[in-house]
Amino acid sequence: MLDLAKASKNLDNMVHVSTCYVNSDKLGMIEEKIYEIDRDPERLINDLYKIPVDQLEKETPHILGKFPNTYTFTKSMAERIIDKRRGNTPVTLVRPSIVGASWREPTIGWIDTISAASAVYFFTGLGIMHAAEGNEGNIGDQVPVDYVSDITITAAAAYANKNEKTHVINCSSSSRNPVKWRQALQWTTQYFQKQPSSKGVSRPHLIVFKNKKHYHAYSALLGLKPKMYKKVAQLMGNKTMQKNADKLIQVGEKSKIVSSLFVHFSMNEWIFNSQKIEEIAEFCTEDERKRFFIDIKEVDWKKYFTYFAWGIHRFALKESPDYPTNEPTNMNILERSRNYFEDIKWTISKGFNFKPRPKSQMKSLIVNSPRIQNVITSLTEARKSKNVSTEAYKAQLNQQANQLCESIFSTYSMRTIKVAAFVINKIVR
Numbered sequence: 071m072l073d074l075a076k077a078s079k080n081l082d083n084m085v086h087v088s089t090c091y092v093n094s095d096k097l098g099m100i101e102e103k104i105y106e107i108d109r110d111p112e113r114l115i116n117d118l119y120k121i122p123v124d125q126l127e128k129e130t131p132h133i134l135g136k137f138p139n140t141y142t143f144t145k146s147m148a149e150r151i152i153d154k155r156r157g158n159t160p161v162t163l164v165r166p167s168i169v170g171a172s173w174r175e176p177t178i179g180w181i182d183t184i185s186a187a188s189a190v191y192f193f194t195g196l197g198i199m200h201a202a203e204g205n206e207g208n209i210g211d212q213v214p215v216d217y218v219s220d221i222t223i224t225a226a227a228a229y230a231n232k233n234e235k236t237h238v239i240n241c242s243s244s245s246r247n248p249v250k251w252r253q254a255l256q257w258t259t260q261y262f263q264k265q266p267s268s269k270g271v272s273r274p275h276l277i278v279f280k281n282k283k284h285y286h287a288y289s290a291l292l293g294l295k296p297k298m299y300k301k302v303a304q305l306m307g308n309k310t311m312q313k314n315a316d317k318l319i320q321v322g323e324k325s326k327i328v329s330s331l332f333v334h335f336s337m338n339e340w341i342f343n344s345q346k347i348e349e350i351a352e353f354c355t356e357d358e359r360k361r362f363f364i365d366i367k368e369v370d371w372k373k374y375f376t377y378f379a380w381g382i383h384r385f386a387l388k389e390s391p392d393y394p395t396n397e398p399t400n401m402n403i404l405e406r407s408r409n410y411f412e413d414i415k416w417t418i419s420k421g422f423n424f425k426p427r428p429k430s431q432m433k434s435l436i437v438n439s440p441r442i443q444n445v446i447t448s449l450t451e452a453r454k455s456k457n458v459s460t461e462a463y464k465a466q467l468n469q470q471a472n473q474l475c476e477s478i479f480s481t482y483s484m485r486t487i488k489v490a491a492f493v494i495n496k497i498v499r
Contacts, residue, residue: 071084071086072084072151072152072155072156072159072161075159075161076156076157076159081159081160082160082226082230082231083160083161083162083226083227083229083230083231083232084156084159084160084161084162085161085162085163085164085222085225085226086148086149086152086161086162086163086164087164087166087218087222088145088148088149088163088164088165089141089142089145089165089166089167090165090166090167090211090240090241090242090340090342091138091142091145091167091335091340092142092145092146092149092165093105093146093340094136094137094138094142094334094335094338094340095135095136095137095146096136096340097338097339097340098339098340098341099340099341099343099435100240100340100341100342100343101343101440102165102238102239102240102343102344102345102346103238104149104150104153104163104236104238107150111147111150111151111154112151112154114147115147115151118133138334138335139331139334149163152236153236156236158233159233160229160230160231160232160233161233161236161237162225162226162229162236162237162238162239163236163237163238163239164218164221164222164225164239164241165238165239165240165241165242165342166213166218166241166242167211167212167213167240167241167242167243167244167342168186168187168210168211168212168213168335169186169212169213169214169215169218170186170187170188170212170213170214170215170378171188171214171215171374171377171378171381171382172214172215172216172381173214173216173217173363173368173369173374174214174216174363175216175363178374178377178381179377179378179380179381179384179385180215180381180385181215181378181381181382181385181386182385184382184386186331187210187212187254187332187335188378188382188386189328189331189332190202190255190276190328190332191254191255191258191259191375191378191379191382192382192386193324193325193328194255194258194259194262194274194275194276195258195259195261195262195267195270195274195379195382195383196262196267196269196270196271196274197266197270197271197272197273197274197275198271198272198321198324198325199276199324199325199328199329200272200275200276200277200292200325201276201277201278201279201285201288201289201292201325201329202276202277202278202279202285202328202329202332202333202336203278203279203280203282203285203329203330203332203333203337204251204278204279204280204329204332204333204335204336204337205251205278205280205336205337205339206250206251206252206255206278206336207250207251207252208250208251208336208337208338208339209244209248209249209250209251209339209340209341210249210250210251210254210335210336211242211243211244211248211340211342212243212249212254213241213242213243213366214363214369214374216363217241217363217364217366217369218241220362220363220364221239221241221347221350221364222241223362224350224353224354224358224362224364225237225239225346225350227353228349228350228353228354237346238346239344239346239347239350240342240343240344240346241344241347242342242344242366243366243369244340244341244342245341245342245343245344246344246347246366246367247366247367247369247371248341249371251278251336252278253371253372253375254371254375255276255278257371257372257375257376257379258375258376258378258379258382259274259275259276259379260376261375261376261379261380261383261394262274262379262383263275265380265383265391265392265394267383267387267389267391268389269387269389271318271321278336280337285329289322289325289326292322293319293322295318296315296318296319296321296322297315297319299311299314299315299318300312300315300316300319303315344366347364347365347366350364351364351365376394377394380393380394429475429476432475433472433475433476436471436475437468437471437472437475442471446464446467446468446471447464449463449467450463450464450467
């Protein structure tokens, strides 16, 4: 594709759809750039072609290193090869995170394939998956499919004929509108509990274990039931029961496979900087900003994941569930009083697990960010002509930046915030 793009005489832009997880071998803040690596990607790929297939399978874990799978590894190599070989061809890399159901188009909740996070919601919703290994307190960076398509279209125009470098866009939600795995799992599971599928195996519920040993112990406990069922079927000589038992055992194995694919992305956490989205928004006209879905902040995650589950039910399972809505349908006195006490329950019991980032971590992220460090370097260079030590002046600027951060950061008290929110809500009502 790159060779075709380079041969095109009137090409404005070549857009390559990659993935945010080309940097899944790292943790923390991921910038919109191609990071340096200690391997030449083209030489590595050529060396891999020379290895026999049976030997390649054995050496795959060693080749991948810190990458979780071949998909993220090959996407990472592809980015670097494109960047190295593009010449003067204008190239834009769009990196979606975990792609899910649509938010706007063609309709909210639309989905045409089950993969990545949707596989977890799918198997949990059918009551097949009851245990998973991961950290549900981590941010799960997910984006609607129509957000990805609209960012791809607008990025192609925004960076057309700009061939001075390879432009990288993180098409993600973690830095602009984060949502945790716990919330996504809760809202999708709640939908299937209220509207179970006719294809469901058991009541939907999922327990996520951070501890690997606890997960395997609980999985083994879940696997005892179908094995005992099969043993009884064999003693009775009932072939129908034996077939059903085999199906249940297969269901348990599928659950383990899905969990193994999920664990790396839920046990670890990344914040993908998506500053380029602002450049795309500035490039678009006001009418285009309304027409194209380029602001992830507009997504109401509770509504989104409820409709995500509905989309799985409607488009993947091919059933006709009721269209979900967050609006109350019964506003009588009893409903109002029940809602009133639900608010009190929420104030007392919810939200205390929220932990804002420590001041030290926030200061480190801001002061050490490329933008701030570039400003400090520029100011230091400007002082070279004066009789001031460069290192001393740079240290002074870093200290001033830390003091400024200290003065503007706040310490959050969830108890105070929740009580204030409750009181304001009641006054407004």
